[in-house]
Amino acid sequence: MNAILKKAPPPSFDGMHEAFARQQAAFAADMNPSHAVRLERLDRLLAMTERIAPALEAAVSADFGHRSGHVTRLADVMMVTAAIKHARRRLKSWMKVRRAPTALAFRPGSNRIAPQPLGVVGVVSPWNYPYQLAMGPAVAAIAAGNRVMIKPSELTPRVAGLMRQAVAESFATEELTVITGGTEVGTAFVSMPFDHLLFTGSTAVGRQVALAAAANLTPVTLELGGKSPAILGPQVDMAQAASRLVMGKLFNAGQTCIAPDYVAVQRQAVDAFVQAMRREVERQYPAIAANPDYTAIVSERHLARLRVLLDDARKLGALIVPLHPEGIDAAGGTRKLGPALVLNATDGMKIMQEEIFGPLLPVMAYDTVDDVISYVNRHDRPLALYWFGTCSGDRDKVLARTISGGVTINDCMWHFGQEELPFGGVGASGMGAYHGEYGFRTFSKHKPVFHQSALSGTRLLQPPYGRTFDIM
Ligand code: NAD
Numbered sequence: 001m002n003a004i005l006k007k008a009p010p011p012s013f014d015g016m017h018e019a020f021a022r023q024q025a026a027f028a029a030d031m032n033p034s035h036a037v038r039l040e041r042l043d044r045l046l047a048m049t050e051r052i053a054p055a056l057e058a059a060v061s062a063d064f065g066h067r068s069g070h071v072t073r074l075a076d077v078m079m080v081t082a083a084i085k086h087a088r089r090r091l092k093s094w095m096k097v098r099r100a101p102t103a104l105a106f107r108p109g110s111n112r113i114a115p116q117p118l119g120v121v122g123v124v125s126p127w128n129y130p131y132q133l134a135m136g137p138a139v140a141a142i143a144a145g146n147r148v149m150i151k152p153s154e155l156t157p158r159v160a161g162l163m164r165q166a167v168a169e170s171f172a173t174e175e176l177t178v179i180t181g182g183t184e185v186g187t188a189f190v191s192m193p194f195d196h197l198l199f200t201g202s203t204a205v206g207r208q209v210a211l212a213a214a215a216n217l218t219p220v221t222l223e224l225g226g227k228s229p230a231i232l233g234p235q236v237d238m239a240q241a242a243s244r245l246v247m248g249k250l251f252n253a254g255q256t257c258i259a260p261d262y263v264a265v266q267r268q269a270v271d272a273f274v275q276a277m278r279r280e281v282e283r284q285y286p287a288i289a290a291n292p293d294y295t296a297i298v299s300e301r302h303l304a305r306l307r308v309l310l311d312d313a314r315k316l317g318a319l320i321v322p323l324h325p326e327g328i329d330a331a332g333g334t335r336k337l338g339p340a341l342v343l344n345a346t347d348g349m350k351i352m353q354e355e356i357f358g359p360l361l362p363v364m365a366y367d368t369v370d371d372v373i374s375y376v377n378r379h380d381r382p383l384a385l386y387w388f389g390t391c392s393g394d395r396d397k398v399l400a401r402t403i404s405g406g407v408t409i410n411d412c413m414w415h416f417g418q419e420e421l422p423f424g425g426v427g428a429s430g431m432g433a434y435h436g437e438y439g440f441r442t443f444s445k446h447k448p449v450f451h452q453s454a455l456s457g458t459r460l461l462q463p464p465y466g467r468t469f470d471i472m
Contacts, residue, residue, distance in 0.1 A: 016149075016179050020192050023120045023147035026174035032116060033145045035092055041142050041175060042091075046084045048170040049135065052162060053077045056131055059158035063127070065296040065335045071252050076131035079417070083136055086419040086436055087143040094143070094440045100448075108453040115444040117145030119195030122218075124186060124209065126201045127155035127298055128255045128357075133223075134163060137198045138176060140439025146196075147175060151189040153201075154182040155298055187212070194218050196443055200257075201225075202355075203380075203428050221432030221442055223257070224425050225355045228382045230260035230412060231372050231398060232273065233389020241388040241410075242276035245361075246284050248386075248412030250339055253295040254359040255302075258384040258406075258413050261356050262345065264372045267365040274321060274341060274363075281323040281339055288326045288338050296335040297358060303335050306358040309351040310340070313362070318351075319343040369394045376402050381427030386412045405429050 030037075056076060061067045100111040121141040125134040134150045141148045150167075152160040157180075164178040171177070179189060190197060190209045193216040199209045200223040213220045230248075232241055249260050265273045288294050297303040310328070314320055322328050323339040337359055345352050345362035352362055366372045376382070385404035387395050395409065405425035406415040416423055416435075424433030434442050452458075 016185070016189065017192070019149060019173050019177050019179070020120065022174050023149065023177070026172075027117070027119045027147050035095055038091060038095075038143055038145055039088060041171075042084050042088055042139065044170050045135070045139065045142065045176075046081060046088075048166050049077060049080050049084070049131075052166045055162055056159065059162045060130060060156065063130070063156040063158050064298050066292075067252070067295045068293045070293065071295060072131075075129050075252065079129075079132045080135045080139065082417075083139045083419065083435070083439075087139055087440070090437065091143055091440075094437055102450075105457070106450070108455055110451045110453075112449045112451065114447045114449055115144070115440070116447050118443055118445055119146060121146045121148050121443055122189060122192065122194040122197045123148060123150045124190060124197070124199045124201065125150065125152050127153035127159075128252065128257065130156040130159040131163065133200045134178075137200070137221075137434055137439065140434050141196075141198075141443040142176065144440045144443035146443050148177075149189075149194075150176070150178045151186055152178065152180065154180070154185075191215070196221070198432075198434065198442070199223065206430070221424065221434065222430045223423075223434075224383070224428065224430040225257050225357075226380055226383045226425070226429040227261040227352075227355055228258055228384040228386070228404070229372075229376055230263040230386040230388065231369075232263065232265045232269065233369065233387065233391055233394045234266050234269075235391045235394075236269075236389045238269070238272050238276045239279075242273065242280040243284075244388075244411045245386075246277065246280040246339075249361055250281070250285065250294070250359055251413070253297060253337065254339075254361075255295070255298060255357050256413070258416055259357075260361065260384075260386055260412050261382075262352065262362040262364055264364045264366050264375070267367055270343065270363060270365050274343070277341060277361075278323055282325070285324065285339075288324050288336060289334070294336060297337055298335075300335065302357070303337060306337055306356070306360060309349075309354065309356065309358075309360065310342070312350045313342050313345065316346065316349050318345055318349060318362075369397060373398060373401050376404075381405075381425070381429055383425045383429035384408070384413070384415070403427070 057069045057072045060072045097112050097114045100113055102111045123137045134152045138148045160180045164180050167176055167178045190212040196219050197213050198221040203224040206222045206224045210220055285291055285294055321341040326338055328338040328340050339359040342362040345364055381403050383405040385407050387398050387409050408415045419436035422433035422438035423435040424430050
């Protein structure tokens, strides 16, 4: 049966509803796949990922106009293989039915919590890490015993096609399937009555997805974007902070949901910060145009958007400081944009209002750490927050008085790579979380089960009540 299903062509947009119905039927026929079945599916996904890794590197790079192979290997391939290996190791423990305490009045009855798959899970993913953000959630949903449908971004069409083909070769449609297409496909996709939807993308589209899901009362996990601040405390190792900020900001040319989006620097330290950032950019990227490590902007539209942000900031009095001798328009004829700081950034500028998603970093000079905290709290809750500094008092104040999806101290982005930490936004940057066990939990129903005992005393609570209450 499986062999016949595997030979079926991958479903097109037209086949989307049929694939959904097949997944629902398959789930109904096996509602709680065994540990062995789940492991085997994870193994197949691992083998598939390793098999297509070289093709994936080429496809991502072609879709981006150029993307560093190291970035794809690290952020798309290794993040997924690490998630699979972690899930394989921990799955048995995650699947355990756990005892919960039982109140004295209900003993010798006993409580248990049984994780159970939800059914058919939908995953809608963006273009910036097109494999990881499609397959990472799928790993968690498969580990939790679900059937999974993925709708990847149309902005990385080669990657989407590769995933669709590879998945169709490795999985039955009933297990895991990829539906390709643009907004209209996305809209139809999220209107299906999934048992859970995980959407990764912009806050604006996330809102529409939540509305569509509400019609079916489909629970959603929304992994959205926003403006993640990096705060350099008054006592900071400037060279070290700059080296880590450059790594975090220029990885994938800033096209990362948790890239530092603006940096708050003590007013008197701004000059030293600019010098340190220049030195670091040149150290990490000796060249821009001819450098295979430096990634291009994904499309002309996105490049034009970044230029508008720069023009708007310049018109409103910002000073644009290129961080590399090759300048900002580093490579004519390509979509590579050189890195730049935007000094004197103010709230009225688009660059301080919109998520940047590129190698531009506005600098906000501050007088006190309290001023920065109040700035952060006057804006949407960020997906990530970065604190650099050696003063634990200031650090703890920032941690206690700001709310963000996640935090890395004295570096950026690395909280994302921790399989033992939940990853997800808060407020405008998202809801819910996944990664590691948190992903397993997101895609499971934790069913509370009370086992009554033959010796139960609850008979005392049966009517007629007059007598019962006399006893009590
Ligand atoms: P996007 O919101 O434009 O698109 C994301 C996906 O949604 C695509 O597959 C798209 O086809 C689909 N889509 C578009 N309109 C839809 C609709 N009406 N209904 C259903 N689906 C629809 O986002 P993008 O430009 O691909 O990605 C960039 C954004 O993603 C940034 O805001 C970034 O911060 C965010 N992001 C967040 C995370 C995270 O983990 N929180 C990770 C990566 C990117």
